[in-house]
Amino acid sequence: MDPRLSDISLPARLAREDEGVTLAELALATRNHGLPLEALVHDVTPAGLHYVLVHYDIPVVDAQSWRLTVGGSTGTALTLSLADLRARPSRTVRVTMECAGNGRAALRPRPVSQPWLVEAVGTADWTGVPLRDVLAEAGLGESAVDVVFTGADHGVERGVEQDYQRGLPLAEALGEDVLLAYEMNGAPLPPQHGFPVRLVVPGWYGMAHVKWLRSIEVTESRFTGYQNAVAYVTRRRADEEGEPVTRIAPxxxxxxxxxxxxxxxxxxxxxxxxxxxxxxxxxxxxxxxxxxxxxxxxxxxxxxxxxxxxxxxxxxxxxxxxxxxxxxxxxxxxxxxxxxxxxxxxxxxxxxxxxxxxxxxxxxxxxx
Amino acid sequence: MDPRLSDISLPARLAREDEGVTLAELALATRNHGLPLEALVHDVTPAGLHYVLVHYDIPVVDAQSWRLTVGGSTGTALTLSLADLRARPSRTVRVTMECAGNGRAALRPRPVSQPWLVEAVGTADWTGVPLRDVLAEAGLGESAVDVVFTGADHGVERGVEQDYQRGLPLAEALGEDVLLAYEMNGAPLPPQHGFPVRLVVPGWYGMAHVKWLRSIEVTESRFTGYQNAVAYVTRRRADEEGEPVTRIAPxxxxxxxxxxxxxxxxxxxxxxxxxxxxxxxxxxxxxxxxxxxxxxxxxxxxxxxxxxxxxxxxxxxxxxxxxxxxxxxxxxxxxxxxxxxxxxxxxxxxxxxxxxxxxxxxxxxxxx
CATH class of the missing domain: 2.60.40.650 (Immunoglobulin-like)
Structure with missing residues (x-):
């Protein structure tokens, strides 16, 4: 019988009592990385020391042919090149970003996933175009509810094949410091941080800052995609609806x-x-x-x-x-x-x- | 009774059969990091994706007050500032570097240490002054045997408190591509790669490329410090002398x-x-x-x-x-x-x- 996605993409599970970290978790720990804690001495985290979490693979994106589409419940659909974005008024914002799963490996029982201890954090100066300027240019429909961001990274998670995609409530998307960022610490984004353009949503855990951005869609109903409705939700029991993960706790x-x-x-x-x-x-x-x-x-x-x-x-x-x-x-x-x-x-x-x-x-x- | 170093710095050990990765190994895996394998597409590894292994902490070194001393069995003792090094003729060499412990976590039984799978590798363009030019200026004694490099990183390992220090046979140290490197990929070294100056020994595993370099000493006998004689030695039994780890296997x-x-x-x-x-x-x-x-x-x-x-x-x-x-x-x-x-x-x-x-x-x- 032909293999299926469900053979390799397993349901969420908790580690058994005293189950050591598995080789699959170790494979995540060796490819993603945290901030070595002594690097907390730097106001702005030097390149390569900021935490990185990549759900699938780091995609290779060609900056020349890259386009960002903006559409859905907007007056106009836009297609923007990197040069188009760079030609617009920019803003630089210093942001401390943290992974929502920071501290996961210390839990008992331990949820089996990227096994962070406490180091999934970093601070960078992000430069880009305020999202609200681009949304204003496209013209927001009266019934707009969420803004949905899609990245170029593709993979499978708990049996669901997907491009990484997150919805953000419109009120949050219109914050003055929410950026379509094309520079990190004054240089083009490194591949692992979303080259050529990523979303930056100051104050939110990392899952909201969609990397390798390729489309923005304004929706007239609440977005219920995998990353919003299934993955990043706080639940104590598997069968409860739970609370969405949003802003960074102190x-x-x-x-x-x-x-x-x-x-x-x-x-x-x-x-x-x-x-x-x-x-x-x-x-x-x-x-x-x-x-x-x-x-x-x-x-x-x-x-x-x-x-x-x-x-x-x-x-x-x-x-x-x-x-x-x-x-x-x-x-x-x-x-x-x-x-x-x-x-x-x-x-x-x-x-x-x-x-x-x-x-x-x-x-x-x-x-x- | 007062605590002692030996209470926290334990002897080398092998994991028990089926012993999962420990939290101490995980702490190493989250702070050090490997190359995400999809980044093998790049000829030169982008900043932050090159593997990093730090034995102790990344030291904070002030570039203005930093000095490199060169002495031991030399005609003259030198003290060089970063400006002195930058004023000399430079050389740029593209080097693939790999950690000697790459692949360790796949061994059975598993040596308990930094738990690399296969990703502890990266390629960078290193720019600096050929070591042999500096040694020629200092003047080598006739009985010179080894060149000993000391870094600014300090810690304890298997009960031995130490600055990270490695000896290199003189013939290797005189290779034309052995560098005192102050740039990585055209930019000053990032803190985690040895800012402001590190040794680069093309072809050797990473332990030879001493970071945060602060002194070079030419010796008239074989160097038998911890990292050469105890740590980086291939042994199948604990009581054998073993073979030093040197160049990278294919x-x-x-x-x-x-x-x-x-x-x-x-x-x-x-x-x-x-x-x-x-x-x-x-x-x-x-x-x-x-x-x-x-x-x-x-x-x-x-x-x-x-x-x-x-x-x-x-x-x-x-x-x-x-x-x-x-x-x-x-x-x-x-x-x-x-x-x-x-x-x-x-x-x-x-x-x-x-x-x-x-x-x-x-x-x-x-x-x-």
Whole structure:
């Protein structure tokens, strides 16, 4: 009998208790990559250190023949070349982007998928044309509801063959900082970040920032494609409708202090004052504060948070001084935003492993 | 009792039979990264897709105050700034670099370390000053034996606290293409590739290309530091002296054809002609040929190998056409070099998981 898609594209599953990371998860971990945490020292993440998640393959797109079509419930259908986009007024926005699945590998039971620990984040300066300018030019229909973005990446997921495609509610799509971006940190987009053009939706988890963009369609009903209705939905039971994954929950990460063991990544510091620093962000509201702990979260002290800047979609640096004495410690950091949302001490569990913003813990040994 | 280094920096070990990948190995896999195999289509690997392995942390090095010292068994001791190096005649060399541990995660039993599958490779244009010009300026002593390179990265490994340090035999160090490189693909080195200056030793596995270089010392006896005498040594038994890991064994990789399932990375193609392509290289001798198989290595056919170019340290493209019919296949490729060395069908096992150049296999389903 001929093979079928369902033979290779399996239903979602949870790892068995004590099931180690599988070779299929490892294959995802070796091709996608996170931010090495020491790179949190950079305001803007250098090329190659920003996290990358690719659902299928990185497509090869020819910039000369590339076209973006804009249509659906619009007055006019547009077809834009890269030169057309570059000729329009541009905007540069600094954005901290995080994968919705960040922290998934720490969940028990573990959803079997891209096994991020805490490092699926990065900050870049994106330059492009505000989406709302292009939508205004096309002319929005009165009954427009969603804007649907389709990428050039093609694959299969849970038995569904698809081009990567996401819908965004119209009100979000009209935000002034939502971009059709063609530059990252002042250079053309690298292939893995969506060359030649990707969507950037500041404050949203990465799944919304459709890469290798090839079409934009305005719809008159809610988009119910795979990535919106099946994949990126928070569910505790397989049979519930669940809540769509949208904006980034508050999180703080630490630059692990001292030096590491190669194999275990355990950290060593020497006695004396140790500067603790890191970054914090929230896609939901401005940050209100960051706290640090040296006892794994039993007690907390306020950290210094760098002042707000004009980069309101970017992470902010925090710092604190720790007077280390010989012993074993678990450092931790947590952010709170202006809505009062903070980070839980225990992982918030759901079947997809989304939006896990449990506090970051870094075990450290202070050696005499 | 105070904690000690030996509490966190554990002896080398092999995974137990059927022991899944551990969280410590996963932490390495998420921070280091491989080449997504579809990026083999590029002659020169775009920024951020070249493999990266960092033993400890990426150090922050200030280019203004950075100095390289050159001394030991030399007539003169030199201290060079980045401007000093940039003022000298430069050379650009295209180099395919591979991690010595590539393929480690496929071994049974699996050495517990950075768990590469097959993707720890990349090709870049490195620009810098030939090392031999700098050594000539310093003046080599008559009894010079090794050249020892020390990086700014500091950590602990198997209980040994150290700066990353490697010795290279003098004859190798004097090769015309061995560089003190300050540019990668025409731009300053990214932090993770050794900013501001790294060693490049074409043809050798990655451990020789010391990053974040800060000192060069010519020695009059064989260097027996940790990375040469303990870490990068091929041993089948823990108590044997073993063979040092040096030059890159021949290998061919395939660009996986068709499209993937997100979670399993299994591939789907449609019936008809399918172009198979990939790259092949050897650090030991020029390539002699590449063969492909569609039955997992039972039978082989010669692939077309692109002509040799002036980039003699870089991989070469190969291609073949496969007439696919519905069914399940295992594609494979293998390279042979001019010394007659080729790739084994089964993984060559050793305790460190080094130089595993077993043939690359890609399972593919051809669906009607």
């Amino acid at each position: 999180r703080a990460l630490l630059v692990p202090p001292g030096f590491p063991d190669f194999q275990t990544r355990q950290r060593v510091v020497r006695p004396g004052p140790v500067r603790l620093t890191g970054r914090a962000w929230s896609g939901r509201a401005p940050l209100a504060g960051v706290e640090v702990s040296t006892d794994g979260g039993a007690t907390w002290a306020r950290a210094r948070l760098d002042p707000e800047t004009r980069h309101r979609h970017a992470w902010r640096r925090w710092s604190a001084t720790w007077h280390a004495e010989p012993g074993r410690y678990t450092l931790a950091a947590r952010a709170t935003d202006a809505d009062g949302a903070s980070q839980p001490l225990r992982e918030p569990w759901n079947r997809g492993g989304f939006s896990n913003n449990a506090v970051h813990r870094v075990p450290v040994w202070c050696l005499p | 290998r061919a990789l395939l660009v996986p054809p068709g499209f993937p399932d997100f979670q399993t990375r299994q591939r789907v193609v449609r019936p008809g002609p399918v172009r198979l392509t990939g790259r092949a290289w050897s650090g030991r001798a020029p390539l002699a040929g590449v063969e492909v198989s569609t039955d997992g290595g039972a039978t082989w056919a010669r692939a077309r190998l692109d002509p040799e170019t002036r980039h003699r340290h870089a991989w070469r493209r190969w291609s073949a056409t496969w007439h696919a019919e519905p069914g399940r296949y295992t594609l494979a490729a293998r390279a042979t070099d001019a010394d007659g060395a080729s790739q084994p069908l089964r993984e060559p096992w050793n305790r460190g998981g080094f130089s595993n150049n077993a043939v690359h296999r890609v399972p593919v389903w051809c669906l009607p």
